Every structure is written in structure tokens, then in C-alpha cells.
Amino acid sequence: MKAIALSTFGGPDAFELCEVPKPVPGPGQVLVRVHATSINPLDYQVRRGDYPSLVQLPAITGHDVSGVVEAVGAGVTAFAPGDEVWYTPQIFHGAGSYAEYHVAAENIIGKKPAALSHLEAASLSLVGGTAWEALVVRAALRAGESILVHGGAGGVGHVAIQLAKSMGARVMTTVREANFEFACSMGADVVIDYQNEDYVEAVMRETAGHGVDVVLDTIGGDTLSRTPEALAQLGRLVTIVDIAQPQNLIHAWGKNASYHFVFTRQNRGKLNELSALVERGRLRPHVGATYSLADIPLAHARLESRDNGLRGKIAIAVVPPANP
Numbered sequence: 001m002k003a004i005a006l007s008t009f010g011g012p013d014a015f016e017l018c019e020v021p022k023p024v025p026g027p028g029q030v031l032v033r034v035h036a037t038s039i040n041p042l043d044y045q046v047r048r049g050d051y052p053s054l055v056q057l058p059a060i061t062g063h064d065v066s067g068v069v070e071a072v073g074a075g076v077t078a079f080a081p082g083d084e085v086w087y088t089p090q091i092f093h094g095a096g097s098y099a100e101y102h103v104a105a106e107n108i109i110g111k112k113p114a115a116l117s118h119l120e121a122a123s124l125s126l127v128g129g130t131a132w133e134a135l136v137v138r139a140a141l142r143a144g145e146s147i148l149v150h151g152g153a154g155g156v157g158h159v160a161i162q163l164a165k166s167m168g169a170r171v172m173t174t175v176r177e178a179n180f181e182f183a184c185s186m187g188a189d190v191v192i193d194y195q196n197e198d199y200v201e202a203v204m205r206e207t208a209g210h211g212v213d214v215v216l217d218t219i220g221g222d223t224l225s226r227t228p229e230a231l232a233q234l235g236r237l238v239t240i241v242d243i244a245q246p247q248n249l250i251h252a253w254g255k256n257a258s259y260h261f262v263f264t265r266q267n268r269g270k271l272n273e274l275s276a277l278v279e280r281g282r283l284r285p286h287v288g289a290t291y292s293l294a295d296i297p298l299a300h301a302r303l304e305s306r307d308n309g310l311r312g313k314i315a316i317a318v319v320p321p322a323n324p
């Protein structure tokens with residue numbers, strides 16, 4: 001089968017299109033013909049060598065699958081050949097999804113939402129699963145509460161806005177000005193220009209000085225450092241990024257805040273919950289651009305540069321677009 005593999009860490013040109021053996025499903029595993037995958041920042045972080053001790057070369061990265069079951073291993077009862085499925089492969093364990101076929105344990109695979117194309121489903125599994133973990137499992141966001149979603153035009157952010165709205169929250173989000181309309185179309189109640197406004201001041205203005213109940217941090221760095229200032233008393237902060245710099249928690253202390261760290265976990269239950277929201281018309285990923293398997297290096301360069309026109313996700317059509 002064809003795959004895009006890394007034999008060395010580096011820039012987008014470190015990828016090579018190559019032929020590798022088609023995987024064989026073991027007991028409890030499912031072999032999936034990958035119709036679509038997508039690009040996540042984790043993929044370029046892996047590619048450039050941010051996690052060398054966790055990635056063994058040569059490596060196939062890629063963290064989203066939407067496709068069709070080709071074969072099942074012994075003991076698999078939930079799926080049969082021909083089923084349309086979606087999932088996020090285990091992170092840092094086994095091969096990723098930049099390939100024509102992928103094998104995974106049946107318990108992390110879900111039936112693809114019928115309302116989504118393969119390109120859309122592959123653009124939702126990782127970011128949707130992460131937003132679910134952050135807002136539902138960890139922050140336990142409640143109807144009537146307020147939330148600030150940092151990076152509302154990004155992969156996780158645009159899905160988190162929709163999820164928070166479906167949970168009945170008032171949603172504020174930071175985006176660049178060019179993405180105001182996009183963020184509003186996702187359901188944001190308040191948009192804050194992160195390039196030209198102080199987001200803490202904006203949140204305090206919008207909440208009559210109380211702050212927000214929950215913050216979802218998708219940015220880290222200085223953005224994360226200042227975030228406790230925007231929290232209400234007993235506020236919850238969920239961050240999904242690795243914390244590379246020391247944090248001064250003085251404001252978190254004063255707010256009686258709680259911190260949650262999310263490294264997304266895979267399970268079918270979460271996919272089914274997302275699927276139900278999709279079917280009810282409450283959640284839909286935005287595919288901002290589509291590339292072929294061979295053009296993954298271009299897609300990486302585009303996501304990393306985060307050019308002005310990019311919103312939502314970059315999808316990869318592994319099966320050509322006529323039938324994605």
C-alpha cells in the first residue's frame with residue numbers, strides 16, 4: 001500500500017511517498033481502507049522532532065481516520081467488512097493514518113456519522129474528541145455558564161465553540177479580526193481580536209467584571225499565563241497544549257481555580273456522542289482545504305504557516321475526491 005512516511009525528522013520535505021506492507025488485523029483489530037485523514041499540529045510536531053523519545057523512525061504519522069472496514073480480526077463483533085467507520089489512532093503507539101490502510105483496536109472505532117462525508121469525519125475525530133474531553137469530561141461545562149475558547153478559528157476551537165453552544169453556554173472566543181464572521185457562524189456570542197485587543201479586559205467587560213466560568217486554552221505560552229485573570233471565582237481552566245514554560249499561578253490561587261490538562265484519549269463512546277450531535281445538526285467540522293495523500297508535505301507547510309485564509313481543518317483525500 002502507499003503511505004507517507006518519515007525516515008528522519010525535519011521540514012515538510014522529510015516526508016516520502018513509499019510502498020509499505022498492508023497491515024494485517026490481529027485479534028480484536030479492524031483493517032480499514034482509509035478514505036480520508038486530516039492534518040493536526042501534532043503531526044508537524046512529530047515530523048519536526050518535538051517528541052523524539054516517543055516516535056520511532058521510520059514512522060507513519062497521522063491521527064484521524066475515516067474509511068471503510070476491509071477485514072476484521074478474530075473476536076471482533078462490532079464491525080463487519082463494508083462498515084463506514086471513523087476514529088483517532090492511538091497516539092504514539094503504532095502506525096498513523098497517512099496511508100491507504102490502517103489497523104486499529106475495535107474499541108476505539110465508531111460508526112461514521114451518516115451526515116458527514118469521509119473528509120468531514122476525518123476532520124472531526126481528533127479535534128472533536130479533544131473538545132469533548134475538555135468541555136464535557138473535564139470542565140463539566142453547564143448550561144448558563146460562560147466559556148472563553150482560545151483559538152476559535154482553529155481545528156479544536158471551531159468545534160469547541162459548537163460543542164459549548166450545544167451545552168447551553170455563552171461562548172466568547174479569541175480569533176484574528178478576519179475570522180470574526182467565521183467564529184460567529186460557528187455560534188460564538190462574543191468575538192475578541194487577539195491581535196489588537198487585551199482578551200482579559202474584553203472578558204471582564206463582557207461579564208461585568210466577573211470573568212468566565214471556563215477557559216479552553218489551545219494556545220499555551222503567554223496566552224495561558226494570563227488566562228487565570230479572565231476566570232471567575234471557582235473557574236475551571238482546561239489546557240490541551242504542553243506546558244513548555246513555567247506558570248505563575250498567583251491569579252489562579254486568588255480565583256480558587258482548578259486546572260485540567262488534557263491529552264486526548266480514544267474510545268468509541270465519545271465518538272458516538274459526537275455522532276449524535278452531528279446527526280442533530282449541532283456539530284459540523286469546517287473543512288478549510290483539501291489535499292491528496294501525495295501532497296501532505298504541502299498541507300503541512302500550509303497548516304504550520306497558518307496563512308490568513310485558513311479556517312477549521314485541512315483534510316486529506318486518500319481515496320481521490322470523486323468518491324471521498
Ligand SMILES: NC(=O)c1ccc[n+]([C@@H]2O[C@H](COP(=O)([O-])OP(=O)(O)OC[C@H]3O[C@@H](n4cnc5c(N)ncnc54)[C@H](OP(=O)(O)O)[C@@H]3O)[C@@H](O)[C@H]2O)c1
Pocket residue numbers: 040041042126127130150151152153154155156157174175176194218219223239240241262263264303306307308310312
Ligand atoms: N492535548 C491534546 O489532546 C490535543 C489535541 C488536539 C490539539 N492539541 C494542541 O492544541 C493546539 C491547537 O490545535 P488545533 O488543531 O486547534 O490547531 P490549529 O488548527 O492550527 O488552530 C490553532 C488556532 O489558534 C489560533 N491562534 C494562534 N495564536 C493565537 C493567539 N495568540 N490567540 C488566539 N488564537 C490564536 C490560530 O489562528 P490564526 O489563523 O489567527 O493564526 C488558529 O486558528 C496545538 O498545539 C495542538 O497540538 C492538543
